[in-house]
Amino acid sequence: MAPAAPRSGDAIFASVERVNAELFTLTYGAIVRQLLTDLEEVEEVNKQLDQMGYNIGIRLIDEFLAKSNVSRCVDFKETAEVIAKVGFKMFLGVTASVTNWDADGTCCSIVLEDNPLVDFVELPDTCQGLYYCNILSGVIRGSLEMVSMKTEVTWIRDMLRGDDAYELQVKLLKQVPEEYPYKDDE
Amino acid sequence: MQFFGGSEISPSPPVPTTTGNNAHMMYVFNRNGVCLLYREWNRPLHTLNPQQDHKLMFGLLFSLKSLTAKMDPTSADKGNLGVPQLPGQGCSFHSFRTNTYKLSFMETPSGIKIILVTHPRTGDLREPLKYIYNLYVEYVAKNPLYTPGTSIR
Numbered sequence: 001m002a003p004a005a006p007r008s009g010d011a012i013f014a015s016v017e018r019v020n021a022e023l024f025t026l027t028y029g030a031i032v033r034q035l036l037t038d039l040e041e042v043e044e045v046n047k048q049l050d051q052m053g054y055n056i057g058i059r060l061i062d063e064f065l066a067k068s069n070v071s072r073c074v075d076f077k078e079t080a081e082v083i084a085k086v087g088f089k090m091f092l093g094v095t096a097s098v099t100n101w102d103a104d105g106t107c108c109s110i111v112l113e114d115n116p117l118v119d120f121v122e123l124p125d126t127c128q129g130l131y132y133c134n135i136l137s138g139v140i141r142g143s144l145e146m147v148s149m150k151t152e153v154t155w156i157r158d159m160l161r162g163d164d165a166y167e168l169q170v171k172l173l174k175q176v177p178e179e180y181p182y183k184d185d186e
Numbered sequence: 187m188q189f190f191g192g193s194e195i196s197p198s199p200p201v202p203t204t205t206g207n208n209a210h211m212m213y214v215f216n217r218n219g220v221c222l223l224y225r226e227w228n229r230p231l232h233t234l235n236p237q238q239d240h241k242l243m244f245g246l247l248f249s250l251k252s253l254t255a256k257m258d259p260t261s262a263d264k265g266n267l268g269v270p271q272l273p274g275q276g277c278s279f280h281s282f283r284t285n286t287y288k289l290s291f292m293e294t295p296s297g298i299k300i301i302l303v304t305h306p307r308t309g310d311l312r313e314p315l316k317y318i319y320n321l322y323v324e325y326v327a328k329n330p331l332y333t334p335g336t337s338i339r
Contacts, residue, residue: 059327061296066316066323072295146217146296178217178297180248 009089012067016090025119032132042129049131053138054145061143064090076172077101079149080108083140083170092116100169109156112166123160131155137168148176210287210303214322217297219244222326222337247291247299254279280312290315298322 035045068086073079084096094116100109117133131137137153144151150173157163214223221240234242255278281290283306290302292315300315300322326332 062294062298062319062327063323065294065296066320148297178248180219180245 009068009086009095012086012090013093016067021093021116022119025116028117028135029121036127036130042127046129046131046134049134050138050141053135054142056135057139057142058146060091060139061146064143075105076149077105077108079144080110080170084110088112106172108170110168110170112168115159115166118160121160128161131158132160133158133166140168140170148178150174150176208305208308210305212303213240213243213301215240215244215299215301220337243301247301250282251278251293281310292316292319294319
């Protein structure tokens with residue numbers, strides 16, 4: 001029996017269980033609000049959001065692989081395409097696009113036109129350094145680490161700060177192949 | 187977790203058996219060699235203690251994977267034998283059969299390996315293995331009380 005072909009993001013998005021978008025947005029907003037109250041420092045909150053995203057990412061990758069049936073991506077370009085087209089579509093219901101490839105193919109930008117996390121959100125003046133969607137950068141970093149790619153993900157453009165779109169820069173630091181974990185003499 | 191209790195498993199062609207319970211053992215490993223799950227239903231001979239057994243199994247599969255990737259006649263570029271490979275890259279074997287058992291294997295790009303040891307006349311088990319992976323995702327990856335990298339209770 002031939003292995004199943006990878007499913008498109010739309011097909012999977014239609015078939016998984018979905019939560020109400022507003023519930024999701026408001027829950028996320030409440031989380032960020034609570035973090036700000038608890039930690040008070042904007043930098044700390046950014047770090048904490050990234051860490052939370054990382055923890056989510058390491059589990060999310062298995063769900064993504066199981067539902068979408070994609071086979072191993074040959075290179076980083078394909079990986080970025082798959083994240084933008086299938087991944088974002090499957091989990092958030094939005095399609096992202098990949099732009100700005102650099103010369104050796106290790107760094108790209110993922111652009112999101114709309115972002116369900118930031119509906120109804122405005123940043124007050126006291127929180128200007130906050131990356132509200134930092135959880136997304138953690139999620140991408142966590143999932144890629146579980147498929148042996150060490151990456152660094154940062155926000156380039158953020159609509160809450162006045163830009164016109166959301167742009168994440170994903171930079172591949174290195175590919176870490178699997179090693180035999182046991183020592184030979186044990 | 188009772189998936190082999192009846193014969194309800196999967197959408198693939200039925201496993202040829204009279205009682206429906208066809209598997210001998212099942213292992214689930216993660217990318218660091220930690221055995222996340224081990225179940226046995228029919229294993230008359232125990233030769234090693236569980237730790238060594240898990241290490242042996244993981245080592246066997248790791249080496250087999252390396253070997254099959256190296257011997258691949260269709261792939262253009264090969265490193266030396268023993269060079270670590272990214273999980274899922276190159277070709278990967280999916281089963282081997284002896285006269286007394288058949289071992290089926292599935293590996294995901296995230297390094298989760300699922301191994302099933304069954305009766306030798308079992309058909310292709312890739313679909314059931316995928317189904318087991320889906321179950322893993324639903325109940326293990328999504329479980330907030332589970333720490334990734336520890337064994338599953």
